[in-house]
Amino acid sequence: MAYAQKKNKLGDITSRNKSCKNTDHENKFIVQTSLTQNEITQAGEERFSRKSHVTEHVRLLTGDKLYQCSECQKCFRNKSHLIEHVRIHTGEKPFQCSECQQRFCSKLSLSRHSRTHSGEKPYQCSECQKCFRTKSYLTEHVRIHTEEKPYQCSECQQRFCSKLSLSRHARTHSGEKPYQCSECQKCFSGQSTLTRHTRTHTGEKPYQCTECQKCFIDKNTLTRHTITHTGEKPYQCPECQKCFSYNSRLTEHTRSHTGEKPYQCSKCQQRFCNKPSLSRHAITHSLVKPNQCSECQMCFTVKSSLTRHIRIHTGEKPYQCSECQKCFSEKSSLTDHTRTHTGEKPYQCSECQQRFRNKPSLTQHAITHSLEKPFPCSECQKCFREKRRLTEHTRTHTGEKPFQCSECQKRFRNKWRLTRHAVTHSLEKPYLCSECQKCFSEKRGLTSHTRTHTGQHHYRCSECPKSFRHKSYLTEHVRIHSGGKTYQSSNC
Secondary structure (H helix, E strand, O other), X not given: OOHHHHHHHHHHHHHHHEEEEEEOOOOEEEEEEOOOXXXXXXXXEEEEOOHHHHHHHHHHHHOOOOEEOOOOOXXXXXXXXXXXXXXXXXXXXXXXXXXXXXXXXXXXXXXXXXXXXXXXXXXXXXXXXXXXXXXXXXXXXXXXXXXXXXEEOOOOOOEEOOHHHHHHHHHHHHOOOOEEOOOOOOEEOOHHHHHHHHHHHHOOOOEEOOOOOOEEOOHHHHHHHHHHHHOOOOEEOOOOOOEEOOHXXXXXXXXXXHOOOOEEOOOOOOEEOOHHHHHHHHHHHHOOOOEEOOOOOOEEOOHHHHHHHHHHHHOOOOEEOOOOXXXXXXXXXXXXXXXXXXXXXXXXXXXXXXXXXXXHHHHHXXXXXXXXXXEEOOOOOOEEOOHHHHHHHHHHHHOOOOEEOOOOOOEXXXXXXXXXXXXXXXXXXXXEOOOOXXXXXXXXXXXXXXXXXXXXXXXXXXXXXXXXXXXXXHHHHHHHHHOOOOOOOOOO
């Protein structure tokens, strides 16, 4: 419809449905509507301080959009909205922030941005008193309390509390990724995702923790990090009352009760309870190991594994125990260690109810009930209960010794043999007997020695009632019953 026709139509509708009058003492425009009750006319009349506001209000009711963009044909109710929109095509950004020189295409966008510097949050939720920088953020937040989700996906009928969330969701159906990185040409479905990605190229980390000054590329990561200082765990499992710092962790944990595994591998149909586990598994099919250590050229499937490996070379141990100040290279090791102080053993065996500090210990223990040895050696057919035992055993055939002493360059098949050897250089004996103050370089030496004080004999012969303090003594004794002579003289 031509502009003139639209204008005439608006005039007809305005004269038919509205009557405006100006009262001298109030200087207010009063608009009385004769539209239906469902079309915002319950109040009977609307008041405005300017005539232009009356015109805009009328267009809101009639749905008329008189101003059309010549580039994309999008229509707008008023000229100012069209002018702002045209700047998307021209790239013009006439409004500049005095603090950081960032530029904006509208004055309203600049005003909202300015609040990020001032910290002003003028819009407060009446339910929980949380404050927001913009009215639109408050409106979306209020829907959390009311549970209102007015936007529905036409494909799957899923509902959303904001139009932006619906738009992002719609792209999961269409596969559209309209936002492209100018550096690496990678495409993204959302502007915010592209912004975060761009910071991986620029190194920008605009969000800083007030406690430790560590910086982050996005606000969500900062929020998650802040919880590590407060120790807050606001999300509780209704089944077992275990608490979590993040809602996503609670969601994953809940699946351990329900058995739900919504993520399926397209290659082997194996299912997983979270997306990261599926992503890690998927790499095992491709056999691609794109993350290489610059020191020893060892390759890894995921970057986090490379990061942990690099700490072997650097000796970095960023995770410290708050109780005894012992440091660890991995967070999981610190978590396990912390339980030695708290006594917590969250993993329980379903067969004998024995409890363990970590899941690998429980997994190893569970095999003792089944007596299953599912990992056979391809060279000698010897079987093992654990894959790591098979890996260590295989090195006896290949001669591989990947662990090297930094002092004398002697090499070892596994890490714990290197750890034991390293003590011989330091002469350190950190394990002290509380009875006689004798010191030992290894914990197992102290454990063995302690039995001389307690008289404990843990190793019992299955043939006779005799028992022994050490496993090696029992092994020698068993040969008496079997008649075995393991060691043969070279002279006969």
